[in-house]
Amino acid sequence: MTDSSGFDDRSENDSSTHRGQLEADGGEAGAPIDTEEARRRPYVESQVVMATVRLISPFVLTYGVFVTLHGADSPGGGFQGGVIMAATVVMLAFSFGIQPTREWVDDSALLGLVAGGVALFAVAILTPMAFDGAALELVVLESTTTVAVKWWVEMVEVAIGMMVAGVVVGLFFVISSGVFGTDEADREGDR
Amino acid sequence: MNPESAALATTVDPGHLTLLIVVLPILVSVIPLIASLRDVSAGWVTAAAALAVNLALTVALAASLFLTGDRLIRYEIGGIPVPHGIELVADGLSILVVLLVSLVAFTVLIYTRTQGPRGNAFYSAYLLLTGGLLGVSLTGDLFNLYVFLEITGLAAYALVASGDTGRGAYAALKYMLVGTVGASLYLIGVGYAFLATGTLNMADLERQLSAVGYGDPLVITAFAFLVMGLAVKAALYPVHTWQPDAYSSAPTGVAAYVSALVSTVAVYALARVVLSVYTVDFLDHHGDLQALVIYFAAVSIVAGSVLAVYQSDVKRMLAYSSVSQFGLIVAAFAIANPNAVYGGLLQLIGHGVAKGALFVGAGVFAVAYGARKVEDYEGIAHRSPYAAAAFAVLAFTLVGAPPTVGFMGKWYVGVGAVESGFLAVAAVIFFSTLLTLAYVVRLVDRMYFGRPTRNPLLADGGGDDAGDGQGVTHGILVVLAVAAVVGFLMGPFASEIQALVQPTMEALT
């Protein structure tokens, strides 16, 4: 365990970074964790954890994509795959600090994932209606586009995967930064 | 079906309409979030456009439904034959609820434009709540109903906490804990029904449950859990405790929306389960179980009224009055003869309109004059004559004064109760009407004949006497007036509406 100066000034300004360090803060019984003492505590990082995470996260991400795409033939699917993909980002956040990861992840990318998922789902629901079918009637899509039902199922799975990945990462960031206003004020106060 | 209506049905497929009504608000709810990325506050405009289109679609669906002979539209999603797929069903019962939801959602939205809470995420949640409610109203599948019930719940919990107070957040959390237990009890009921039959489609369950036999313990247990779960969602006594806190601490626009629709739709779902899935035959087979539900609801009627009389806070008073009203409606659906069911339906719609608008009124008076308690209302009618008049009319709708819709609803339920020999229920309705009259008269009396001395905002001048106080905008007055007119006019037209939904009533009872 070493102190990494790289993130020090940032963590000085941001109390939520410390809150991300769960185990380290467990001690204050009965008191809020973001006490003055906890706030001043230097950010602790583990080179071992960071290296490990850097090494395995591409594989975890790939596995998430695999689980999403392979749902039609084996257990798994968009939801499970999406969760696994989101886990990559959460892992990065826990090893490199929440604040740096937050800055690294683009907000429009998250929203794009969610909106893209909704758009794909909308395609599956609405387009069959344009071809004299019922909503979500994938067989109609197969006969008009000659793309097999299976691939339309995959498209829906991908839509779910995108939404879930975007939302889980978003939830993680939103909850970790707390209530808008009060927590922002905390941050200002620290400067 | 006559040739004319058949022609119309082929030009506009009403089945597609049922689906679009549910899906449109949900899909559009993404747009405000995308707009926030560009720092554009497009929330209200987007929601207003989507809900206006939805209202138009709903009216179109209602028109094509009333042109069909049997008042029934079924739509198999994905073209999968029932019971293997999910279907949407519109009939005389659901269409009135759908109309109510679309109308109230659009009208309350007008109120939120000036009074807030604002923010794009708020309007996304608002659209999601609308989509969830419409899904519950239109689905023909027991599990799909659970999913939409939870969408409704999630959005409602968040909206209750959308104000600035910590009280709202805590009330939302309590609401969520109780609401989720209610939904889970419902899900357990679905589980028992599935264990007994292996199917989930409502129409199919109706046949399979009777094939399994109404004496089967699993069938009976499923009924008990389904009814209990939805009773929690509808806030019947004694599982109502979450409701007054949630309604009184939510921002006014949310309180109006949630009080008008969320429990209403849960009670509608209860009616669906009792009348469409279990049917009158089941109730006839289990007279004791039927009586149990009716007396349980009757306790709610009395307890809600008694608790409302004791409230000094106007919003809490309105909240407790809902406990009583929903007791009445559930009793009506459990009596399950044509008059009682129709009375329950009228009451369901009338209460939704009146209660939502009353919450808007209470919010307006709170903003304009700081009036929250009954005694603060002294002399309000002199400062805000139009708003006060609408408020008074709506309050008398709640009592059931003739010729309002409240009167017709109670009348039909009372007649139905007497027909089926539940004289005690008729007596309870009469007694609770007196109690309701007591607290409504207490309030209206102060509004019109009290002296505006206690409340400084009402006592000293500022603003002309002919107009309304600040905060009472024209938009809000329109909302209140529309609700008052609807509440007033639905009464005299009750028999016309009855003729429209008659085929559905016959099919259900």
Next chain:
Amino acid sequence: MTLALELALIAFVVVTAVFAALLRDVLGSIAVFAAYSLGLAIIWVLLQAPDVALTEAAVGAGVMTFLFLLTIAKTTRPDTEKPLKQVDLKAFVVVAAVALLMLTTVPAMPEVGDPDAPPVSAEHPTGEQTPYSYYIENTYVQAGIENAVAGVLVVYRGFDTFGEAVVVFAAAVGVMVVLKREVLK
């Protein structure tokens, strides 16, 4: 042999649930809850529900634990002198009454794995085909999908899945409303 394993797993799940209830320390409760989820996930494997097992492991033991830990890091972890709580008699009596009432319905249920149970029979008492039999016979033939769970999820009950996606989205929107945020970050 399998029955012994099943009973052991059930015992594990029940014991973890009891500890989650009785541990004073919220952190401990969270850890035991994660174990409870994993126990359930193994039961799903035994019940031939690999999709459910995978999801339960990813969500119950993964996402949920994360969210709980994040929450106590953002809030507080109350004082803990004694490790275990006393059983609250009033709550226990209420809950025991509910459980006993529900247990009376157990003999009416089909036995675990009974091939004649309505959910896994090919036909209803009325002679019609059950959804179960329809899915098993048609998922591969109609849609070319081997995993019937995915087939039912998207092809036959796609509208439920749409609802599921909406629930996820609603959670994100709800959290943003509650925490007064306008962006997903």
Next chain:
Amino acid sequence: MIEEFIARHYHVAFIVVLAIGLYMLIESGNLVKKVIGLNIFQMSVFLFFTTAAYVEGGGPALVGPESVPGEHSNPLPHVLILTAIVVGVSLTSLALALVVRVYREYGTLDEDRLEEVMAGEP
């Protein structure tokens, strides 16, 4: 009597775990523990459904052209429970956001203390 319950051990487990979750919901003063209780309660229902899907000697619901009923567990309850799990985690995240918000406003997660503080509010 005992055999009847042994042959339906998963159903019994469902009811016992459901009761424990309900107990946590009623008894716990701490809001986070209430949410944990809610999850234990909900997950017990999942056990009820997956048990209903199971058929003795049947494999998972991986099918081919020759598949017949009885060889596979019923995929329908699995699908329902996948949805229900997602609903559960969504509700939990919203509940926890509410917990964070309540703590920000009142500085405590203890139910009794919260009621006290609120009774003192205007």
